[in-house]
Amino acid sequence: MAIRPDIREHWRRSKRLTFELLAIWFIVSFVIPFFARALTPITFFGWPLPFYMAAQGALVVYVVIIGIYAARMRRLDRQFGLGEEGRG
Amino acid sequence: MSAQVGGNAAFFDQLRRYYTWYTIAFVVFVLALALLEQAHLSRTWIGYIFLFATITLYAGIGIMSRTADVAEYYVAGRRVPALFNGMATAADWMSAASFIGMAGALYQQGYDGLSYIMGWTGGYCLVAFLIAPYLRKFGQFTIPDFLGARYGGNTARFIGLCVAILCSFVYVVAQIYGVGLITTRLTGVDFGVGIFLGLAGILVCSFLGGMRAVTWTQVAQYIVLVLAYLIPVIWLSIKVTHLPLPPQIAYGEVLAQLSQREKALTTDPKEIQVRQIFAQRAESAKAKIDGLPGSWAESHDATQKKLEDLRAVHAPVAEIKAAERAVENYPKTPEDAARAWQGEVAANTARAAPPAPHAEPYFSANPDPVKAEAERAHKRLNFLALTFCLMFGTAALPHILMRFYTTPTVDEARRSVFWSIACIFVLYFTAPALAVLVKFDVYSTVVGKSFSDLPLWVAAWAKVDPRLMSIADINKDGIVQLAEIALGQDIVVLATPEIGGLPYVITGLVAAGGLAAALSTADGLLLTITNALSHDLYYKMINPNAGTQRRVTISKILLLFVALCAAWIAREAQAGILFMVAAAFSLAAAGFFSPLVLGIFWKRANKYGAVASMIVGVSVAFYYMATTQPWLRDVFGVTAPIASSMWFGIEPISAGVFGLPAAALTLVVVSLLTPAPSAEVQAFVDYVRYPKVGIGEAEDLI
Numbered sequence: 001m002a003i004r005p006d007i008r009e010h011w012r013r014s015k016r017l018t019f020e021l022l023a024i025w026f027i028v029s030f031v032i033p034f035f036a037r038a039l040t041p042i043t044f045f046g047w048p049l050p051f052y053m054a055a056q057g058a059l060v061v062y063v064v065i066i067g068i069y070a071a072r073m074r075r076l077d078r079q080f081g082l083g084e085e086g087r088g
Numbered sequence: 089m090s091a092q093v094g095g096n097a098a099f100f101d102q103l104r105r106y107y108t109w110y111t112i113a114f115v116v117f118v119l120a121l122a123l124l125e126q127a128h129l130s131r132t133w134i135g136y137i138f139l140f141a142t143i144t145l146y147a148g149i150g151i152m153s154r155t156a157d158v159a160e161y162y163v164a165g166r167r168v169p170a171l172f173n174g175m176a177t178a179a180d181w182m183s184a185a186s187f188i189g190m191a192g193a194l195y196q197q198g199y200d201g202l203s204y205i206m207g208w209t210g211g212y213c214l215v216a217f218l219i220a221p222y223l224r225k226f227g228q229f230t231i232p233d234f235l236g237a238r239y240g241g242n243t244a245r246f247i248g249l250c251v252a253i254l255c256s257f258v259y260v261v262a263q264i265y266g267v268g269l270i271t272t273r274l275t276g277v278d279f280g281v282g283i284f285l286g287l288a289g290i291l292v293c294s295f296l297g298g299m300r301a302v303t304w305t306q307v308a309q310y311i312v313l314v315l316a317y318l319i320p321v322i323w324l325s326i327k328v329t330h331l332p333l334p335p336q337i338a339y340g341e342v343l344a345q346l347s348q349r350e351k352a353l354t355t356d357p358k359e360i361q362v363r364q365i366f367a368q369r370a371e372s373a374k375a376k377i378d379g380l381p382g383s384w385a386e387s388h389d390a391t392q393k394k395l396e397d398l399r400a401v402h403a404p405v406a407e408i409k410a411a412e413r414a415v416e417n418y419p420k421t422p423e424d425a426a427r428a429w430q431g432e433v434a435a436n437t438a439r440a441a442p443p444a445p446h447a448e449p450y451f452s453a454n455p456d457p458v459k460a461e462a463e464r465a466h467k468r469l470n471f472l473a474l475t476f477c478l479m480f481g482t483a484a485l486p487h488i489l490m491r492f493y494t495t496p497t498v499d500e501a502r503r504s505v506f507w508s509i510a511c512i513f514v515l516y517f518t519a520p521a522l523a524v525l526v527k528f529d530v531y532s533t534v535v536g537k538s539f540s541d542l543p544l545w546v547a548a549w550a551k552v553d554p555r556l557m558s559i560a561d562i563n564k565d566g567i568v569q570l571a572e573i574a575l576g577q578d579i580v581v582l583a584t585p586e587i588g589g590l591p592y593v594i595t596g597l598v599a600a601g602g603l604a605a606a607l608s609t610a611d612g613l614l615l616t617i618t619n620a621l622s623h624d625l626y627y628k629m630i631n632p633n634a635g636t637q638r639r640v641t642i643s644k645i646l647l648l649f650v651a652l653c654a655a656w657i658a659r660e661a662q663a664g665i666l667f668m669v670a671a672a673f674s675l676a677a678a679g680f681f682s683p684l685v686l687g688i689f690w691k692r693a694n695k696y697g698a699v700a701s702m703i704v705g706v707s708v709a710f711y712y713m714a715t716t717q718p719w720l721r722d723v724f725g726v727t728a729p730i731a732s733s734m735w736f737g738i739e740p741i742s743a744g745v746f747g748l749p750a751a752a753l754t755l756v757v758v759s760l761l762t763p764a765p766s767a768e769v770q771a772f773v774d775y776v777r778y779p780k781v782g783i784g785e786a787e788d789l790i
Contacts, residue, residue, distance in 0.1 A: 003781065011777055015689075018217045025213045029206055029479065030472055036199070036449035037464070046340035051447040054202035055520035056336060059209050059513055066216045066509050070502040073221070077499065082780045084497040 003081040010080040017072055021065045028058045096496065100169045107172075111311050117141065122593045131592050135274040138596040139285075142312065142603065147292035149305045154296040158636045161298030161643070162229040162619060168303055168494045174507020176306035177491045179313065181208075181482075181512060183259075184266025184606035185669050187313060190516075192577030194523035198446040200467060202520065203475040209509060209516050210475070211482025216505040219483060220492040222688045222776045224501035229493060230616075231486040231680065232624040238687040238776075239695035240769060242629050247702045249620040251679035252486040254706070256613045256620075257654065259485075259672035263610040264290075264651075265658040270606060273582070274599045280659055286603070287655050290610045295647055298640070302611045303494065309604035310511060316601025317515050317581075321522045324588035328525050339521040346446055346528045353535070353570050354442045362562050362571040363440045370436035373429045381422040391415055443570060446527060466737050473742035480748055481673025484680035487609075487616040498779040526580050529587055535570045542568070545586035549579055556582070614654075618647040667717060670741040674713070678705035678747025682755045691773050697759030705751025712743040 004010075032039065036050035044052045077083045121134060159165050168176070186208065194201040226234055231252055236245030267286030272279050325335030328342060353359050376383045395411040419425035444451040450471065452463035482488065491508075495501045534546060539561055549557040556576040559568065581602075585594035622643035627634050634642075682705065683698040714720045715733040717740035726733075738745055775783045 003785075007778060007781070014777075021213070021217060025210060029210045029475060033203075033206075033449070033471060033475070034468065036468070040447075040449065046344050048447045050449055051199055051202075051343075052340075054199065054206055056517060058206050059517050062209050062213055063506070063509050063513050066213060066506045069216055070499075070506045073502055074499050077779055082778055084499050084780055 004079075007080060007082075010076060010082065013076055014073060017069065017076075021069055024061065024065055028053065028061045032058075096167065096169070099167065100171075103169065103172055107307060107311065110308060111315075114312065114315070118593060118597055121596070122591055125591055125593050131596075132276060134593055134596045135276070135599070138600045139271065139274050139603070142600050143289040143292075146289060146305045146308065146607065149308055150292045150296045150301040153301040153304050155298060155300050156637060156640050158640060160300045161640050162493075162623065164298075164300040164303045164494045166227075166494055167496050168504075170495060170500045170504040171507050172307050173303070173491060173495050173500075173504040174509075174511050175310040176303045177488065177504070177508040178511035178515075179306040179310035179604070179608035180491060180612040181488060181508070181609070182313065182515060182605050183263055183609040183669070184270065184602055185262070186515070187317065187605035188266075188270075188581050188602045189577050191519045191522040191526070192575075192580040194520055195527050195575070195580045196577065198444055198451070199449040200451075200471055201523075203471050204478065205516050205520060207475045207478025208482060209512060211479040212505060212509040212512070214479060214483035215488065215492075216502065216509075218685045218688070219489060220505050221498050221502050221779070223489060224492050224495060224498050225776050225779060227493065229490075229623055230619050231489055231684075232620060233628075234687070235683060235698065236624070236628065237772060238769065239683070239693075239698040240766070241695060244683070244695050244698050244702075245624055245628065247699055248680070248683075249624045251675070251702055251706055252620045253617050255485065255672045255676040255679070256487060256616045257650070258668045258675065259487075260610055260613040260617065260650075260654045261658045262668045262672075263606050263613065264655050266606040267603065267610060268658060270599055270603045274596070274603070283655050283659055286607070287651055289603075289607050290614065291648065291651055295644055298643070299494065299615060302608075302615055305611065306608045309608040312604040313601040313608075314511075314514055316597045316604075317518065320584040320588055320590060320594055320598060321518055321525070323590055323594075324525050324529070324584055325521065327588050328529060335521040335525065336517055339524045342528045343447060343524050346524060346531065349528070349531045350443050350445050353531070356569075358563065358565065358567070359442075359569050359571055362569045363442065365562050366436045366440035366571065370433050370440060373432040373436065377426055377429045377433070380426055384419070384422040384425045387425075388418055391418055439571060439574065446524065469737065470739050470742065473738050473745040477670075477674050477677055477742045477744035477748075480677035480681050481675075481744060484676040484684065485672070486620075486676070486680070487612040489684075490616055490619070491612075522584065523580065526584060526587060530573070530575075531570065534573065535568055537568050539566055539568060543587075545583050548586070549583055614647055614651055617650050618643050621646050621650075667719060667741065671713060671743075674709050674742065674744030674747060675706055677744035678709035678751055681748055682752040686752070686755055688773065688776060691770050692759055692764055693755060694759045694762055694765045694769075696762040697755040697757075700758045701751040701755035704754040705747045708750040709743040709747030712738075712746055713740045716740040716743075 032050060032053050036054075039050045040048045042049040044057075047055075074083070121129075121137065125134060155161055157165075190201075190204055193204060223231075223234060226237065228234065228237070230249075232245045232248035235248035236242065238244075264283060264287065267290070268279055268283035271277065271282035271286045275282070275285075277285065321335050325338050326332065329338045331338045331341075376387060379386070391411075391414050395408070395415050398408050398411050419428045441453050444453070450464040450467040452460040452467070454460040454463055492501045492504065495504050533543060537543075542559070546557065546559060550559055553576070556579045558574045560572060561568075562572050563569070582595070582598060585591075585598060622639055626642055627639050679702050682701050683693070686693045687698065712735070714724050715726050715728065716730055718730075720726075720740075721730070735746065771784045775781060775785075
């Protein structure tokens with residue numbers, strides 16, 4: 001597929017995706033730990049919620065959002081004719 | 089292109105076959121050793137066999153992938169599939185500190201230690217979203233290459249290469265120290281010899297084959313270190329919980345039981361008695377400091393007299409020996425005494441504190457509610473600051489970023505970050521579980537036991553190194569109290585197999601895993617340093633006409649030289665080692681993050697801004713460390729009191745929290761005050777932003 005002429009739209013969309021995912025990253029990494037003491041009474045399958053989030057939950061979120069980024073960017077590339085040949 | 093696709097797929101299958109067989113062979117090797125152990129092979133021999141077998145293995149891969157080709161040497165021919173690049177990055181990433189120290193830090197600090205877990209994984213989000221795909225599109229060899237191209241010219245490249253060398257060198261010294269430590273543990277050789285034995289292991293690989301050899305060895309090392317980490321944890325989890333569940337799920341129940349146990353131990357009268365003894369010891373050390381300089385001579389005489397008294401009554405040899413050591417090690421001057429006694433105050437005060445609840449964030453035991461609130465706020469601020477520095481440092485350490493040059497395409501680079509984080513996840517997801525399982529085991533099977541009836545592993549490790557495990561009957565009641573146990577960080581991972589009741593061969597496997605972690609990181613770092621020197625300094629700046637053969641040769645000579653330098657410093661400067669790891673993160677975050685990310689996301693960023701920002705960022709971070717970190721203060725002779733040098737009470741380990749914003753602000757302000765970058769640079773930014781688009785093409789498309 002040829003490269004689409006409105007390529008700037010590709011950059012706008014990839015920036016938007018980046019900021020959305022970074023917002024999730026920021027909440028998990030900084031906002032929840034900031035309110036950790038207030039959230040401690042809430043439990044999650046026996047773990048206090050903030051402990052669980054910092055020890056396990058955050059890691060799962062990171063893996064998932066990095067996976068989403070790779071998948072969405074690949075689709076975006078293809079839409080704009082920027083998909084690369086290579087191992088798929 | 090379809091031929092290439094087929095080629096890549098075949099290459100991938102071939103790699104998968106190789107590493108599957110390799111994993112099977114390694115497991116068979118461990119099982120064979122376990123059988124030999126049953127046949128009474130001695131522990132020393134198991135240690136030797138593990139050390140030499142794994143180093144020979146890595147050397148074998150290094151020799152098989154030896155190369156003198158430039159693209160192979162610097163970026164492994166740019167054909168490393170995402171999955172394998174992910175595994176290599178993970179091994180490159182996980183250092184001796186992650187492997188051996190992290191679970192121990194979690195054991196000691198509970199929730200507050202989790203900033204390491206989040207910081208060292210969350211940084212990959214920044215790598216994935218902000219840097220890796222764009223660096224791969226750029227497609228050169230080093231990080232200074234990118235700075236040179238984006239910020240037109242050699243000034244940015246030169247400052248960049250200085251920063252790259254600074255943070256990588258600081259980090260590699262710490263890794264070589266770790267290699268020495270593990271080699272010593274595994275074989276019992278002297279520490280100095282251990283360092284140079286380990287160095288041989290590092291060099292055979294990176295020296296012969298550069299990035300290509302390092303990549304394929306790192307994949308092998310990743311497999312060793314993951315097996316070594318997971319096997320003992322799974323075993324211990326089943327032993328403690330009696331549930332056939334993965335430890336990461338099963339430990340929730342254990343955490344609840346641990347919290348119960350902590351509550352009981354906090355109010356236990358015997359525990360309180362032991363803690364009071366420590367509090368008294370701290371008081372008397374404080375009194376001695378207040379009595380200086382007179383108390384120095386007094387207590388010197390008292391120490392001397394105690395020895396004479398013991399000799400006079402023919403006390404047991406052990407007591408006399410201890411008294412002799414006390415006389416020998418007595419501080420030489422009142423100044424030394426002040427320092428030594430301050431250490432005593434700190435150590436005893438720490439041990440006089442009740443156990444901090446493992447799951448409670450920012451715990452404070454202070455009875456005064458106002459002071460307790462202040463302490464909590466201080467801990468929270470430092471938790472967030474450390475997380476910040478570790479994350480942004482991860483996204484700026486050149487030896488990690490460099491790895492994303494080795495994939496075939498931009499898309500593959502993105503997926504490779506995903507595989508990296510997935511591979512790292514396996515270990516980091518397990519570490520909090522391991523810490524809780526070991527803690528619960530210690531609290532329930534060691535505490536409350538009689539001293540004559542201790543588990544074997546406790547006595548064994550206490551004998552190896554009192555800094556790892558010390559246990560003494562402080563209140564002379566014959567029963568172990570929690571406050572009577574002092575654990576070093578490293579013991580948690582090292583002793584897990586024995587706590588779980590596994591044979592010694594698994595302890596050997598764990599040590600081999602730690603060695604793999606340290607070796608792989610050291611390899612990646614050494615390569616970054618020598619690439620910066622041979623590629624950026626020599627080839628790009630001094631002698632652009634140098635032939636490829638000459639560049640690779642120069643790189644190899646430099647590698648040898650840098651490695652020897654680092655080994656020498658690791659042997660000499662042991663006091664500051666732990667701090668050096670964290671310093672590397674703060675320096676990298678302060679120096680590289682802003683010029684890299686703004687270089688991609690903000691076209692207006694120009695070379696003046698970038699150069700100024702790197703200098704300001706590193707200077708601010710370095711200045712803060714030098715004025716607040718005890719070891720650096722000694723080195724630079726800083727005398728102003730620490731408390732007045734601290735900004736907002738941030739610990740020196742998180743100096744990047746000031747360096748990075750300073751750097752970003754400098755970049756923006758200086759860039760706006762100076763002329764905008766040229767049209768070519770703007771076209772370059774577009775080239776980096778879009779996959780597949782050639783240079784200048786984006787402009788034509790609009």
